Amino acid sequence: MVLGLLGLGAVGVVTGSSVQGGLSRLLAPVQLRDPTGFTSLVPLGNTWRYYSVTGSVRPRDATSYRLKVSGLVDKPATYRLPDLQALHQTAFTDDFHCVTGWHVPDVPWSGVRVADLLDQAAPTADAVGVRFHSFDGTYSVNMTLEQARADDVIVALSMYGKPVTHDHGGPVRVYSGSMYGYKSTKWLSGIEVVRHNDPGYWEDRGYPLDGFIGE
Ligand SMILES: Nc1nc2c(c(=O)[nH]1)N[C@H]1C(S)=C(S)[C@@H](COP(=O)(O)O)O[C@H]1N2
Numbered sequence: 001m002v003l004g005l006l007g008l009g010a011v012g013v014v015t016g017s018s019v020q021g022g023l024s025r026l027l028a029p030v031q032l033r034d035p036t037g038f039t040s041l042v043p044l045g046n047t048w049r050y051y052s053v054t055g056s057v058r059p060r061d062a063t064s065y066r067l068k069v070s071g072l073v074d075k076p077a078t079y080r081l082p083d084l085q086a087l088h089q090t091a092f093t094d095d096f097h098c099v100t101g102w103h104v105p106d107v108p109w110s111g112v113r114v115a116d117l118l119d120q121a122a123p124t125a126d127a128v129g130v131r132f133h134s135f136d137g138t139y140s141v142n143m144t145l146e147q148a149r150a151d152d153v154i155v156a157l158s159m160y161g162k163p164v165t166h167d168h169g170g171p172v173r174v175y176s177g178s179m180y181g182y183k184s185t186k187w188l189s190g191i192e193v194v195r196h197n198d199p200g201y202w203e204d205r206g207y208p209l210d211g212f213i214g215e
């Protein structure tokens with residue numbers, strides 16, 4: 001039961017650091033399913049957790065998926081999955097760090113740089129930040145325009161050489177190599193260019209606005 005909650009493929013919601021910490025103390029090391037589907041005996045520190053602040057999220061596929069780039073831009077655009085796949089893909093391997101303490105080393109990512117999408121959209125002179133929206137209907141988070149343009153901030157289409165799974169926020173999620181996981185919006189539906197760098201879902205609940213790993 002508890003193992004099911006922690007397993008990546010399980011339908012379960014892990015809401016906060018207190019829950020996470022309590023389970024970690026009770027259960028490490030423990031058997032967990034890793035993203036490749038194998039089961040291994042690993043310390044609880046180095047595995048993925050499934051996170052959703054809304055419980056279950058209705059999946060979107062290659063037909064139903066849309067990414068809207070909107071707000072303070074001269075050229076708003078709506079991308080379908082094949083449109084994103086046709087753009088230049090940036091690939092790199094980097095760790096994933098949740099601010100609650102767990103991390104997963106050496107994850108191969110690829111996707112479209114947010115900077116490339118912003119260049120296409122042509123932000124207006126009064127643009128200061130971007131707000132990433134999720135089709136879960138609730139989650140959103142900001143970055144400054146400068147942060148969002150960094151080389152390691154992508155709209156990720158693939159993890160481990162395969163399409164981003166639904167549980168990991170696919171078909172399209174954000175990944176920022178330099179920032180904690182809460183900056184990486186799952187089930188990405190919109191990139192809105194905005195006038196203020198406002199706090200997002202977790203930042204309203206106490207996490208730092210910048211979110212750089214180690215700060
Ligand atoms: N839409 C959405 N995106 C989200 C979250 C969430 O709950 N909902 N949680 C964030 C946090 S705190 C982390 S650590 C990662 C977890 O990613 P994972 O579920 O692929 O492990 O997603 C981030 N993006």
Ligand SMILES: [Mo]
Nearest residue numbers: 098099181182
């Ligand atoms: Mo997190």
